[in-house]
Structures are given as structure tokens and as C-alpha cells.
Amino acid sequence: ADPNNGTVPTPLTNYLDTQYFGEISIGSPAQMFNVVFDTGSANLWVPSQRCSPFSTACFTHNRYDSSQSHTHVENGTGFSINYASGTIRGFLSEDVVVVGGLPVVQVFAEATSLSAMPFIFAKFDGVLGMGYPNVAIDGITPVFDRIMSQHVLKEEVFSIYYNRDPKHSPGGELLLGGSDPNYYIGNFNYLETREMGKWEVTMKGVSVGVETMFCAEGCTAVIDTGSSYITGPASSVSRLMKTIGAQLDETGYKVNCDTVKMLPSVTFQLGGQEYSLTHEDYIIWQSQIEGDVCTVTFRGLDVPPPTGPIWILGANFIARYYTEFDRRNNRIGFATAV
Ligand SMILES: CCc1nc(N)nc(N)c1-c1ccc2c(c1)N(CCCOC)[C@H](c1ccccc1)CC2
Numbered sequence: 001a002d003p004n005n006g007t008v009p010t011p012l013t014n015y016l017d018t019q020y021f022g023e024i025s026i027g028s029p030a031q032m033f034n035v036v037f038d039t040g041s042a043n044l045w046v047p048s049q050r051c052s053p054f055s056t057a058c059f060t061h062n063r064y065d066s067s068q069s070h071t072h073v074e075n076g077t078g079f080s081i082n083y084a085s086g087t088i089r090g091f092l093s094e095d096v097v098v099v100g101g102l103p104v105v106q107v108f109a110e111a112t113s114l115s116a117m118p119f120i121f122a123k124f125d126g127v128l129g130m131g132y133p134n135v136a137i138d139g140i141t142p143v144f145d146r147i148m149s150q151h152v153l154k155e156e157v158f159s160i161y162y163n164r165d166p167k168h169s170p171g172g173e174l175l176l177g178g179s180d181p182n183y184y185i186g187n188f189n190y191l192e193t194r195e196m197g198k199w200e201v202t203m204k205g206v207s208v209g210v211e212t213m214f215c216a217e218g219c220t221a222v223i224d225t226g227s228s229y230i231t232g233p234a235s236s237v238s239r240l241m242k243t244i245g246a247q248l249d250e251t252g253y254k255v256n257c258d259t260v261k262m263l264p265s266v267t268f269q270l271g272g273q274e275y276s277l278t279h280e281d282y283i284i285w286q287s288q289i290e291g292d293v294c295t296v297t298f299r300g301l302d303v304p305p306p307t308g309p310i311w312i313l314g315a316n317f318i319a320r321y322y323t324e325f326d327r328r329n330n331r332i333g334f335a336t337a338v
Helices: 143-148 234-243 257-262
Strands: 010-015 019-026 031-038 044-047 073-083 086-099 102-114 126-129 157-162 172-176 184-192 200-208 211-214 219-223 230-232 247-249 252-255 266-270 273-277 283-288 291-296 298-300 310-313 321-326 331-337
Touching (some): 010 031, 200 234
Antiparallel strands (some): 010 172, 044 126, 266 273
């Protein structure tokens, strides 16, 4: 392990700037899985060898086989988890999990059914929740909490780099115990987490160009490494899209690629700093046979109270702003990503 902070960086794969995942192992001998390191949830699950034959999304992914691991401990408690975009059902097991070179004995879920939509689109096998313990289903101690209790980390933080240029590797990096100067420039600006136990902060406004159009009275922003896009209240996002001339079709908001270069910046006011995204940050430009398609990486999503209304800042925001999640001081740090 790296002498600096007790761990080794985990390189991430970038799939089309919309999915970022890295490798962990579970069991002895090691069974390898690709997982999203997800600050929007706090549980670890991977597909199970005992998947129901009707779960297509399960059979196209690596599956955990407890009968092949001599460190497996039976549990069997039922489990289900819902994301903004899908549901997982299964049961609990315990085994040795190795993340960033660190082994922990971990309770996790073996998924026996994954909602086909959208898990058939998932290029990763499972999810490793990096959220706080109080959002963990079944009160299971999350992986990062197990690592912190080993006192091997130089700092009780983890950092995420998402590369937004799929042609260059690594597609990203998870670093446990510190931040990686190779992937950011300048200093970190820190924001206190809004509510104990969630990776969310208070946002002071959302501007398009120079005009603050939304959240002028203050609102909540969730910093979510498990979301591809930026989501906001549907009415706000629909007005934002109208302002930039985007049309909603069945796969999301699209703009005419000829207009992309003139699109305004969208700025998020967080902790006295302004975090701007340019069209290069929020447009995915795909050249297809029938012509170029320019997708806007914003989605309307109404999260019901008391959690909502919220804005979720996902991968396209994190790709621009290298992010440090600090459990010691309950704060989030942003620096300009390289
Ligand atoms: C990581 C788990 C998770 N955690 C949180 N907090 N939010 C959400 N939305 C997810 C989630 C669940 C399912 C899927 C997902 C994400 N995907 C996005 C990966 C993002 O990787 C950074 C992919 C996708 C492809 C097509 C359309 C929608 C989604 C596969 C399906």
C-alpha cells in the first residue's frame, strides 16, 4: 500500500462520460467486480450467482459465488434498495472485500433481481455506496466506515476524479485517505455538509449566463458520484432547457449541434464560490450515422419532500471539479480538475 496515506489509488473506467466504475474483489480466492463508488447511497451489492434466471441484467454481469469463497459467512437477511433509476433485491452475505488495496470484512448484498431498466445498460456489476452510515439500508456499516475504524488512513477523506475525455486513461480515480495532486490545480474550496450524514450542501443559486434563474432563496445540492447527470426540479430544468433552446425527446434533452458553441455557461453558487459549466461540460456530442446528436446532461427529477426539492450534481459536475469528501470534518472540497 502507498506509504503516503495507507492505500493505493483505484483507477476508474469511463464509459461514454456517463458511467464511471472501478475494480474491487470479494471473497477468497478473490472474485473481481466492477462497481460505481457512489456517494448517493451507502450499501455494497453485487449480482449473485443465485440470480433468478429471468433477471437479464444479472446474467450479463459478474456474479458472486459464495460456495467458492472460504471466507464467506452466511447471513440471509432480505435486502432491497431503490435508486433514482432502478431497484435491486437480494439477501445479505459477509465476506472479505478489498478496496484500494485495503481488506475489510464487510456485510453486503447479493442481488438476485435487478430491474432490467436501466441495469441492462450498466457497464458495471454492482455499487459500492460511499454515503454516511445513517443512509445505509438495514443499518449495515458501510465500507468506508469499516476502513476508517482500521486507522490506516492518513486522513479520513476520499477523493474522486472523473476524466471527461474518454480517449485518455485513466477514466478516473478513487483515492482513499487523501487527494491526488495529479488531477487538480489550485486550492480546494470547502463547504460544510448541510445535514449530518448526507453528502449534500446548501446552494445559493443557479445562473444561466449572468442571470440567477433558480434557487435564489437557497436550496439543497446533493453531490452524487453515482448519478451521470445534473438533475433539478422538473419545472426549473424545463425552463433552463427552454432558455438554451433544448427539446425533450424520449432519451433526454437535445440541442441542435450547430448552436452548441454559443450556449451560455450554467453556474452553481456553492459556499461563496461560483462553479460554472460550459457547453463542453454539459453537452455530450455524439457523431452518428444519421448525423450528430447533442445531448444536454441535465434531467428534470422531482424528489418529494422532506428530502426534496433538490438539485443533484453528478458525474458531469465532478468531471469539471475534483471532489474531496471529508468525513473527519463533514465537509466537501472542490478544486478545478485537470
Ligand atoms: C450507481 C448507482 C446509482 N446511484 C445513485 N446515487 N443514483 C443512481 N441513479 C444510480 C444508478 C442506478 C442504475 C444505473 C445507473 C446509476 N447508471 C449511471 C451510472 C453513473 O456512474 C457514475 C447507468 C444508467 C445508464 C442509462 C440511464 C441511466 C443510468 C446504469 C444504471
